[in-house]
């Protein structure tokens with residue numbers, strides 16, 4: 001389950017409801033979709049096309065609900081792991097402060113990652129996401145993203161427009 005780390009006062013939040021409230025207060029949507037619907041036979045790292053389709057099918061009702069609420073048009077599954085070709089090049093695009101012209105919408109299937117959130121006028125928050133966590137970082141919200149030490153994550157992504165996910169750097 002997601003945890004929040006407030007850098008300024010070194011405060012850790014681990015309670016799921018509190019995570020939702022804290023993120024909601026800065027306009028970031030957090031939901032706990034959980035892992036009980038996850039297909040049982042996923043490979044540990046790189047998912048094949050059939051496994052990706054199984055993940056999308058398992059969470060189709062949740063995807064449909066969020067898409068209807070927010071106007072997302074497409075969904076896919078991305079998988080990154082230590083052997084992913086050009087992993088460092090890919091990660092370097094998103095580990096600097098940036099924003100997008102579309103929401104950044106992620107549901108974590110496997111692995112972990114950290115969105116660092118920079119709300120205007122508010123404290124910086126490191127939001128570590130685990131399997132079963134869903135987050136929407138709104139368009140134009142300044143953030144960056146890194147993997148954890150095990151360098152692997154599989155996530156569902158929802159898009160209004162795939163082109164909207166280009167990073168626009170802040171500094």
Ligand SMILES: [Fe+2]
Nearest residue numbers: 094100104145
């Ligand atoms: Fe981003």
